[in-house]
Amino acid sequence: TTPCDRPAPPTAGLSHGQYDKWEIDPSELVLLEELGAGQFGVVRRGKWRGRIDTAVKMMKEGTMSEDDFIDEAKVMTKLQHQNLVQLYGVCSKHRPIYIVTEYMRHGSLFNYLRRTSPDQLGPAVLLDMCIQVCKGMAYLERHNYIHRDLAARNCLVGDENVVKVADFGLARYVLDDQYTSSGGTKFPIKWAPPEVLNYTRFSSKSDVWAFGVLMWEVFTCGKVPYGRVKNSEVAEMVQRGMLLEKPKGCLNEIYNVMRLCWRRLPEERPSFRALKEELAVIANSVL
Numbered sequence: 001t002t003p004c005d006r007p008a009p010p011t012a013g014l015s016h017g018q019y020d021k022w023e024i025d026p027s028e029l030v031l032l033e034e035l036g037a038g039q040f041g042v043v044r045r046g047k048w049r050g051r052i053d054t055a056v057k058m059m060k061e062g063t064m065s066e067d068d069f070i071d072e073a074k075v076m077t078k079l080q081h082q083n084l085v086q087l088y089g090v091c092s093k094h095r096p097i098y099i100v101t102e103y104m105r106h107g108s109l110f111n112y113l114r115r116t117s118p119d120q121l122g123p124a125v126l127l128d129m130c131i132q133v134c135k136g137m138a139y140l141e142r143h144n145y146i147h148r149d150l151a152a153r154n155c156l157v158g159d160e161n162v163v164k165v166a167d168f169g170l171a172r173y174v175l176d177d178q179y180t181s182s183g184g185t186k187f188p189i190k191w192a193p194p195e196v197l198n199y200t201r202f203s204s205k206s207d208v209w210a211f212g213v214l215m216w217e218v219f220t221c222g223k224v225p226y227g228r229v230k231n232s233e234v235a236e237m238v239q240r241g242m243l244l245e246k247p248k249g250c251l252n253e254i255y256n257v258m259r260l261c262w263r264r265l266p267e268e269r270p271s272f273r274a275l276k277e278e279l280a281v282i283a284n285s286v287l
């Protein structure tokens with residue numbers, strides 16, 4: 001502290017202005033068309049500082065534990081990889097708070113797979129999409145960061161079939177216990193391994209299980225896993241060791257990788273690092 005008889009140095013207090021690094025000044029954000037609505041409320045496209053395309057999640061009040069999330073945002077802005085949707089920052093000085101991320105022009109991978117004609121999505125393209133998701137997840141694994149809701153709906157597509165993982169770690173801040181508890185109607189049962197169904201024990205190896213289901217979503221061009229079977233039934237089947245069938249036209253080598261991800265014991269599943277190597281070998285040899 002500056003002794004009271006000496007004026008403060010001229011730079012005091014200017015280093016951050018009134019905004020921390022991960023805090024975005026809403027006056028620098030112009031909100032544009034609505035992109036859709038998610039778990040938390042409306043998502044709109046935005047222009048930041050006049051030129052940067054962004055997606056802005058406007059968090060409906062009461063849907064998320066905001067203070068905990070704002071704390072975590074500092075960490076999330078540091079997670080940077082070409083296959084992760086970059087968190088630019090948050091507007092947390094007003095309500096609802098805004099989560100501002102890089103913009104992905106083609107929307108969710110799930111919708112993209114269902115909307116794009118199969119001849120544009122040959123096996124080489126589908127495998128490359130899985131490899132991109134795997135690279136993003138291997139980066140999170142290296143940083144001991146668990147996604148908790150990896151699925152094609154939570155991956156986004158940019159130009160030239162670029163695919164990035166979105167909303168990593170966000171599930172921890174959802175307040176709706178229909179979503180957070182494994183008995184809830186909105187819990188992603190069809191992407192959950194036995195240890196999550198029974199003990200909600202999340203790990204990078206439970207993300208690997210979900211990645212196997214995401215691979216199945218990709219190679220079926222956006223089918224819903226287990227079709228119209230009810231969540232409670234699926235939990236039963238998964239406990240009994242029943243697995244998703246090989247997608248039509250999917251190479252055995254690729255289906256075998258999905259089955260590695262669905263090993264009952266988490267420690268028997270490969271890491272994302274190992275999966276990345278395995279998928280690269282398949283991409284170079286059979287395709």
Ligand SMILES: CS(=O)(=O)c1ccc(C(=O)Nc2cccc(-c3cn4ccnc4c(Nc4ccc(C(=O)N5CCOCC5)cc4)n3)c2)cc1
Nearest residue numbers: 035036037038039043055102103104105106107149170171
């Ligand atoms: C796992 S979780 O934490 O419960 C959770 C997961 C997801 C969400 C959530 O809000 N998701 C959500 C909902 C809507 C849009 C987003 C969303 C988020 N994004 C982040 C970066 N880019 C996007 C984006 N881009 C889109 C979306 C749709 C279109 C579109 O209209 N198209 C039609 C014409 O062809 C091109 C595509 C275009 C770009 N949409 C994200 C909220 C919470």
